Amino acid sequence: xxxxxxxxxxxxxxxxxxxxxxxxxxxxxxxxxxxxxxxxxxxxxxxxxxxxxxxxxxxxxxxxxxxxxxxxxxx
Amino acid sequence: xxxxxxxxxxxxxxxxxxxxxxxxxxxxxxxxxxxxxxxxxxxxxxxxxxxxxxxxxxxxxxxxxxxxxxxxxxxxxxxxxxxxxxxxxxxxxxxxxxxxxxxxxxxxxxxxxxxxxxxxxxxxxxxxxxxxxxxxxxxxxxxxxxxxxxxxxxxxxxxxxxxxxxxxxxxxxxxxxxxxxxxxxxxxxxxxxxxxxxxxxxxxxxxxxxxxxxxxxxxxxxxxxxxxxxxxxxxxxxxxxxxxxxxxxxxxxxxxxxxxxxxxxxxxxxxxxxxxxxxxxxxxxxxxxxxxxxxxxxxxxxxxxxxxxxxxxxxxxxxxxxxxxxxxxxxxxxxxxxxxxxxxxxxxxxxxxxxxxxxxxxxxxxxxxxxxxxxxxxxxxxxxxxxxxxxxxxxxxxxxxxxxxxxxxxxxxxxxxxxxxxxxxxxxxxxxxxxxxxxxxxxxxxxxxxxxxxxxxxxxxxxxxxxxxxxxxxxxxxxxxxxxxxxxxxxxxxxxxxxxxxxxxxxxxxxxxxxxxxxxxxxxxxxxxxxxxxxxxxxxxxxxxxxxxxxxxxxxxxxxxxxxxxxxxxxxxxxxxxxxxxxxxxxxxxxxxxxxxxxxxxxxxxxxxxxxxxxxxxxxxxxxxxxxxxxxxxxxxxxxxxxxxxxxxxxxxxxxxxxxxxxxxxxxxxx
Numbered sequence: 001x002x003x004x005x006x007x008x009x010x011x012x013x014x015x016x017x018x019x020x021x022x023x024x025x026x027x028x029x030x031x032x033x034x035x036x037x038x039x040x041x042x043x044x045x046x047x048x049x050x051x052x053x054x055x056x057x058x059x060x061x062x063x064x065x066x067x068x069x070x071x072x073x074x075x
Numbered sequence: 076x077x078x079x080x081x082x083x084x085x086x087x088x089x090x091x092x093x094x095x096x097x098x099x100x101x102x103x104x105x106x107x108x109x110x111x112x113x114x115x116x117x118x119x120x121x122x123x124x125x126x127x128x129x130x131x132x133x134x135x136x137x138x139x140x141x142x143x144x145x146x147x148x149x150x151x152x153x154x155x156x157x158x159x160x161x162x163x164x165x166x167x168x169x170x171x172x173x174x175x176x177x178x179x180x181x182x183x184x185x186x187x188x189x190x191x192x193x194x195x196x197x198x199x200x201x202x203x204x205x206x207x208x209x210x211x212x213x214x215x216x217x218x219x220x221x222x223x224x225x226x227x228x229x230x231x232x233x234x235x236x237x238x239x240x241x242x243x244x245x246x247x248x249x250x251x252x253x254x255x256x257x258x259x260x261x262x263x264x265x266x267x268x269x270x271x272x273x274x275x276x277x278x279x280x281x282x283x284x285x286x287x288x289x290x291x292x293x294x295x296x297x298x299x300x301x302x303x304x305x306x307x308x309x310x311x312x313x314x315x316x317x318x319x320x321x322x323x324x325x326x327x328x329x330x331x332x333x334x335x336x337x338x339x340x341x342x343x344x345x346x347x348x349x350x351x352x353x354x355x356x357x358x359x360x361x362x363x364x365x366x367x368x369x370x371x372x373x374x375x376x377x378x379x380x381x382x383x384x385x386x387x388x389x390x391x392x393x394x395x396x397x398x399x400x401x402x403x404x405x406x407x408x409x410x411x412x413x414x415x416x417x418x419x420x421x422x423x424x425x426x427x428x429x430x431x432x433x434x435x436x437x438x439x440x441x442x443x444x445x446x447x448x449x450x451x452x453x454x455x456x457x458x459x460x461x462x463x464x465x466x467x468x469x470x471x472x473x474x475x476x477x478x479x480x481x482x483x484x485x486x487x488x489x490x491x492x493x494x495x496x497x498x499x500x501x502x503x504x505x506x507x508x509x510x511x512x513x514x515x516x517x518x519x520x521x522x523x524x525x526x527x528x529x530x531x532x533x534x535x536x537x538x539x540x541x542x543x544x545x546x547x548x549x550x551x552x553x554x555x556x557x558x559x560x561x562x563x564x565x566x567x568x569x570x571x572x573x574x575x576x577x578x579x580x581x582x583x584x585x586x587x588x589x590x591x592x593x594x595x596x597x598x599x600x601x602x603x604x605x606x607x608x609x610x611x612x613x614x615x616x617x618x619x620x621x622x623x624x625x626x627x628x629x630x631x632x633x634x635x636x637x638x639x640x641x642x643x644x645x646x647x648x649x650x651x652x653x654x655x656x657x658x659x660x661x662x663x664x665x666x667x668x669x670x671x672x673x674x675x676x677x678x679x680x681x682x683x684x685x686x687x688x689x690x691x692x693x694x695x696x697x698x699x700x701x702x703x704x705x706x707x708x709x710x711x712x713x714x715x716x717x718x719x720x721x722x723x724x725x726x727x728x729x730x731x732x733x734x735x736x737x738x739x740x741x742x743x744x745x746x
Binding site for chain 1: 138168313321343355561562566
């Protein structure tokens with residue numbers, strides 16, 4: 001499923017990271033790679049930024065930048 | 076010994092730096108606080124250490140100028156030891172940088188900081204095991220309590236015998252083997268250099284001047300080898316990082332235990348409130364109001380006290396000067412010109428600054444600022460910018476020049492420029508007292524709730540400034556700074572309880588020194604200049620009067636007058652002298668008489684033609700006019716361009732004048 005389709009507090013494992021070069025670097029820095037566990041925790045007003053809990057920290061990423069990331073939900 | 080201090084942003088490098096060197100780098104709980112290198116020294120048990128505090132980075136795959144600084148430092152190898160500072164509460168992500176660095180050199184000490192935070196969250200780390208895996212010393216530390224620092228320094232004198240050997244998968248190892256024999260380096264591991272070349276790190280290749288054709292051909296072959304296995308050139312970085320992160324996960328699983336299952340619950344709940352769709356904005360505005368209210372209310376008593384102190388001292392100074400037979404005209408100039416401006420500036424500027432700054436710093440240390448960026452990102456995105464501009468804006472509240480330097484945290488040059496040009500739309504500490512005085516004098520009728528109402532009105536004025544920031548950003552994005560918004564991620568750090576007493580004392584002390592220094596360097600000479608302008612006559616009219624008469628028509632067009640404009644122009648070096656100059660202009664005596672309360676000042680202004688319109692336009696113009704000299708100079712330095720420095724003067728000046736003009740016209744239509 002698409003990462004953007006997760007609901008708040010859902011946990012998932014990332015399966016595919018498709019993004020353009022610039023965004024990809026920043027996502028790499030934050031630990032958004034294939035195999036990482038990620039949990040959606042916050043959504044900003046206007047549905048613009050989403051806060052994810054990754055590798056021990058909360059990272060905010062723009063929804064537009066994650067539209068091509070795929071993940072598999074964990075129960 | 077030469078030591079480099081590196082690590083992820085916001086892990087406490089600067090705190091450790093300050094603790095080791097005794098310097099006072101500015102620290103705060105948000106990523107991006109340190110944007111420049113800093114060097115300090117430490118003497119411990121007879122050995123002298125030179126320590127460099129480097130900008131934070133998440134990995135050695137740099138994608139900004141600051142990250143390049145850190146990467147190049149590591150790869151240059153000119154150090155005795157690197158200290159990699161890690162956050163104990165999110166070790167896994169920090170290990171990414173660690174792994175990349177120990178691949179370059181084994182002259183490394185790993186310093187795991189924020190141990191107190193980890194303990195609170197029930198996170199336990201097996202340090203000996205970590206050390207045995209990574210083959211370098213691992214020192215646990217709580218920098219803000221100064222715990223573990225001695226062990227850290229002692230570890231600097233050890234030598235690591237072994238090196239961690241990271242094995243990648245076969246495709247990558249084969250590619251590396253093709254290039255490795257051609258690389259020679261005595262300081263650092265050649266495999267690390269090989270990986271940089273193969274992954275096509277352009278700035279690395281440029282900065283380290285790898286131009287040899289034979290070498291580049293081999294690199295090309297290696298890249299082709301990977302391409303044949305399905306790994307494209309631009310994906311090699313990702314390919315490498317995936318393997319590193321997999322290893323980080325495995326190491327974390329072996330060394331970190333979580334004894335509390337829901338340790339992030341408290342932070343999550345606070346964040347849901349502070350970043351909620353409606354609650355987020357309400358809490359931002361309320362926080363702003365509360366800070367202003369405390370500042371306004373708290374500043375009254377110290378202001379009065381300082382004022383009286385300075386003026387009672389004045390007679391002593393006059394007696395002394397008479398005693399040493401100083402000519403009257405010099406006494407006139409020194410006391411009534413220089414001393415009084417100095418006294419005015421210190422008693423009016425110091426108390427609000429000494430209160431606002433500690434409050435702001437507490438908020439910073441708490442970790443709240445990135446939440447502001449989170450909430451405002453959508454609005455900034457509409458102006459083709461990013462939420463980090465909110466952070467630079469917040470820094471501009473203290474000092475616009477600091478906000479301009481802080482724009483380095485923005486990667487995209489276009490957006491960085493936008494942040495720099497619009498930074499002066501939020502008032503710096505030097506302008507706050509002007510706004511507070513005008514509001515108190517002209518808008519309030521008085522009464523016991525006046526500080527609260529002042530705070531509300533000040534908040535409205537500031538909000539207006541923030542809205543103008545957005546408006547001008549949007550206009551710039553469509554004209555001079557066209558482009559698309561860049562990619563942007565933001566770390567929301569865990570809330571940390573600030574060391575309240577320490578922050579307050581340090582802040583008050585720093586601000587007091589800062590204000591006094593500026594008062595002596597800028598306000599005193601300004602007082603002299605005004606005195607001269609008022610006392611030098613051409614054809615019986617003072618120079619000052621000539622200037623203000625000349626500016627009067629323009630002034631009235633925008634709801635002000637010549638004296639006010641003159642004050643702003645002469646206030647270019649520092650906004651805090653605007654009101655003293657204005658007062659002296661009106662009195663045309665070249666000095667300030669006693670103004671122990673604002674109602675006397677109000678009478679002076681009203682006598683010189685001030686109306687509600689003047690007050691409103693004064694507020695708007697104070698908010699939006701050319702930046703101060705230091706800010707313009709800083710913009711010139713940061714951009715390397717005179718053109719942008721000039722534009723940074725013209726854009727707010729024009730905006731302010733146009734706004735005041737419009738307000739004036741509307742006022743005359745209604746009234």
